[in-house]
Amino acid sequence: MNDAQPEVAADPGDGPPGNAAVSETDAGRVARLDSLGDRDVILHTEGITKGFGALLVLRGIDIHLRRGEVLGLVGDNGCGKSTLVKILCGFHRQDEGEIFVEGEQVAFHSVKDARQHGIETVYQDLALIPALSVYQNLFLNREITRFGPLRWLSNKKMRQMARQYLDDIKVQVSSVDALVESMSGGQRQAVALARATVQESKILLLDEPLAAMGAKESALVIDLVKDLSHNRGVSMIIIDHNYQHLFELCDRLNVLQEGRISLDLRVEDTTMEELTALMVAEYRRRIMLGHQELRV
Numbered sequence: 001m002n003d004a005q006p007e008v009a010a011d012p013g014d015g016p017p018g019n020a021a022v023s024e025t026d027a028g029r030v031a032r033l034d035s036l037g038d039r040d041v042i043l044h045t046e047g048i049t050k051g052f053g054a055l056l057v058l059r060g061i062d063i064h065l066r067r068g069e070v071l072g073l074v075g076d077n078g079c080g081k082s083t084l085v086k087i088l089c090g091f092h093r094q095d096e097g098e099i100f101v102e103g104e105q106v107a108f109h110s111v112k113d114a115r116q117h118g119i120e121t122v123y124q125d126l127a128l129i130p131a132l133s134v135y136q137n138l139f140l141n142r143e144i145t146r147f148g149p150l151r152w153l154s155n156k157k158m159r160q161m162a163r164q165y166l167d168d169i170k171v172q173v174s175s176v177d178a179l180v181e182s183m184s185g186g187q188r189q190a191v192a193l194a195r196a197t198v199q200e201s202k203i204l205l206l207d208e209p210l211a212a213m214g215a216k217e218s219a220l221v222i223d224l225v226k227d228l229s230h231n232r233g234v235s236m237i238i239i240d241h242n243y244q245h246l247f248e249l250c251d252r253l254n255v256l257q258e259g260r261i262s263l264d265l266r267v268e269d270t271t272m273e274e275l276t277a278l279m280v281a282e283y284r285r286r287i288m289l290g291h292q293e294l295r296v
């Protein structure tokens with residue numbers, strides 16, 4: 001079903017973050033140029049477009065993600081963040097544009113294809129099976145791993161491996177035999193993250209991993225994300241509407257507006273206040289544009 005978005009003409013240009021007019025930046029283009037000579041870039045895209053029927057959601061997305069980097073994706077509801085993540089994990093196919101993993105162009109026809117390139121996704125609904133235990137969820141549908149074909153593994157071995165891995169990444173669950181349905185939202189999210197990384201995935205895509213979580217539960221997941229990035233070198237793209245979370249977790253932020261990356265900011269170069277001011281300024285600009293269009 002299409003949620004029709006107001007069609008607003010894009011107005012890219014150049015301008016540093018901090019200029020009130022977000023529309024006067026073309027950081028997507030800058031990001032693309034930057035990535036081309038950067039051997040540390042593990043994932044990048046060029047000119048990704050995607051529409052659903054008459055609705056053109058993504059209009060030429062250039063992003064790049066470096067090894068071990070945590071990149072936050074910011075933007076209004078319905079701007080296309082999840083759509084971009086779904087393209088990067090092989091769930092949707094882009095209409096145009098290219099995806100590169102470690103500089104090699106890739107074509108994903110399924111989530112499995114993306115997984116084979118080390119890209120794992122944790123969706124908001126987690127895709128865990130509530131009626132199964134922690135260890136069963138951890139190894140569900142994972143037939144080939146670094147441990148060999150799992151179908152030959154005994155339950156005892158899987159339990160041991162689950163316990164060891166959860167201890168390694170400091171996820172506390174009382175028992176690997178506990179059913180997921182008996183766990184809190186934060187614990188479930190931690191198990192989902194463990195599941196996504198147990199096979200040493202290189203790139204993790206997290207779509208609102210902290211949604212609807214209290215402070216304590218969020219802290220649990222935030223610590224895990226930090227551990228995976230700092231100690232295991234996992235590169236991540238995180239979608240979150242909460243700037244506080246993003247500033248705590250991310251190295252860099254990309255703002256998605258009107259189907260393009262309108263801003264590419266290193267967290268250390270900006271502040272929450274500045275980002276809020278930029279987003280509010282852009283919101284007002286769009287309201288003004290809407291008013292002008294109405295008057296014509």
Ligand SMILES: Nc1ncnc2c1ncn2[C@@H]1O[C@H](COP(=O)(O)OP(=O)(O)OP(=O)(O)O)[C@@H](O)[C@H]1O
Nearest residue numbers: 001002003052057076077078079080081082083084
């Ligand atoms: N499968 C689909 N079929 C038709 N339209 C879709 C589909 N998926 C997404 N859309 C539309 O594309 C637009 C972008 O949706 P998307 O879910 O990517 O937004 P989002 O930025 O993740 O929003 P939110 O912050 O609310 O999660 C929306 O208008 C949505 O209705």
Ligand SMILES: [Mg+2]
Nearest residue numbers: 081082083207
């Ligand atoms: Mg979304």
